[in-house]
Amino acid sequence: MPGVTPAISVKGLVKRYGDRNVVDHLDLEVHQGEVLAFLGRNGAGKTTTTEILEGYRERDGGEVLVLGQDPATAGADWRAKLGIVLQESRPLGALTVRETLRLYAAYFPDPRGVDEVIALVGLEEQASQRAGRLSGGQQRRLDVGVALIGNPELVFLDEPTTGFDPDARRQFWDVISGLRDLGTTVFLTTHYMDEAQVLADRVAVMRDGKVAALGTPAELQALRGDVEIRFVLPHGLGLDALPALSASPRLAGTEVRIETTAPTADLAVLCGWADGRGLELEGLTVERPTLEDVFLAIAGDQAEATT
């Protein structure tokens, strides 16, 4: 349900460090009420972009509107509509969950109830525990609770599940899904593909300071339509012994890989060829690329990452 005005609208955003454009003419729109996953390798400019949207950093060029206002000049009334979970922040260890939320509630003009937020992030049993004694996952949920206390229209989450065990991540995902049900717009920075697949309505992949791909997880997956046929090269044969196919095969170890847009025809040719020679194609599989593969292809090689 995209709203009339986008929650976030970015046109030609530029941020320079030295003479390098960390963010290089980035365009992006985030609809009201959607969960947008913002992906990219470390050093792709994710956090820089996010902190410009949050009003923490100044930009060197371009237009940015967040909830209809320019973050560089927006004031307290604007911040009252945001919830921010920073990458590095931890709650004050000496205060309990309830005391922490009570303090942050006092910063906002129209806060949610403390108990309501405790229930939202699933910390009922830890409500009277000091934040310093919570597990990493619970602390992060308290962090999200702090971001929700002001009853925000838009929530920024910067790599919220880094370092979580699988259980903690799943619990965290439930919290974020709950947010979407409340109609909150969520801008989620992550480098976990499965997280984006589970949570996001749309995924934006950042590379070299730009949005390199944008779409629903299914749309992104369709970007690489190729299906890969794999099997072990029969003993004693070379690649040149294979029949003519729609795409040229390559060898990975002993495994033959054929990226094809015509898997049915190619399989028919291959199977006919093998059957005619009495060969069994060991390890024969046909695979669609995962979102992970798509991400790897779009986001670029790890070696290109600078930080």
Added chain:
Amino acid sequence: MNMLREQVRADLLAFSRRPETLFFTVFLPVIFLVLFEAIFGDESVTLASGDVVAQSALQVPAFMVMGVISASFVALAITVVNRRETGTFKRVRGTPAPAWVLIAGQVVTSLVIAILMVLVMLVLGSFAYGVRVDLDHLPWLVAGVLIGAIAFSCLGMMLAALTPSSEAAPPLANVVVLPLYFISGVFVPIESLPNWLGTLAGWLPVAPFVKVATWAYVPATTTPWRSLGLLIAWGLLGLIIASWRFRWTPRRG
């Protein structure tokens, strides 16, 4: 105002739950006073004016000053650096809370602790060591302690602004104050220092503060206008450097 009240409440709670700051800020000055009283409590001192006073009349205000400085300078600087480096300040700057609430929260919290320290010392001095504040001078003591506490809060904010990391904050703060206690009449009477050291200490902020507090206990001396002026000047210097160098975001990363 509700915001400031909640901030001070939370800051006081957090302070009271950190055993190490509680010990160094609240208990150490009291322990020092008790020890010094046990050792030198019965002695009396002849002042430069020729008056003879009980050693206790000098020690009680001296350790009172130490308590105030512990709260408003040492503890304040350590907490502020910690809040900055853990990202707490950055995070609160992302809420509608105005910046002054964070600063005021810290300063008011340290003032509350400083006033608590003064009360503890007043009571100890009066009931355990038999030295009383001259009633005519009580308003002066209140004013002097407030001016001193605010001046040292400003210096504490300055130190916080100049301190690079959470780890560096406690040693730096103590490296600054410990030598000052020695040369400013807290541990050792200022009269027993070499002249040049006494003169130097006289221009630094601790000795004037001790003078102002002592004046309430030893009324014969003249009104310490100069000392009050020096305290205010140091406070202003701290304020200027603090506002010049202060930042909300962690230094690392």
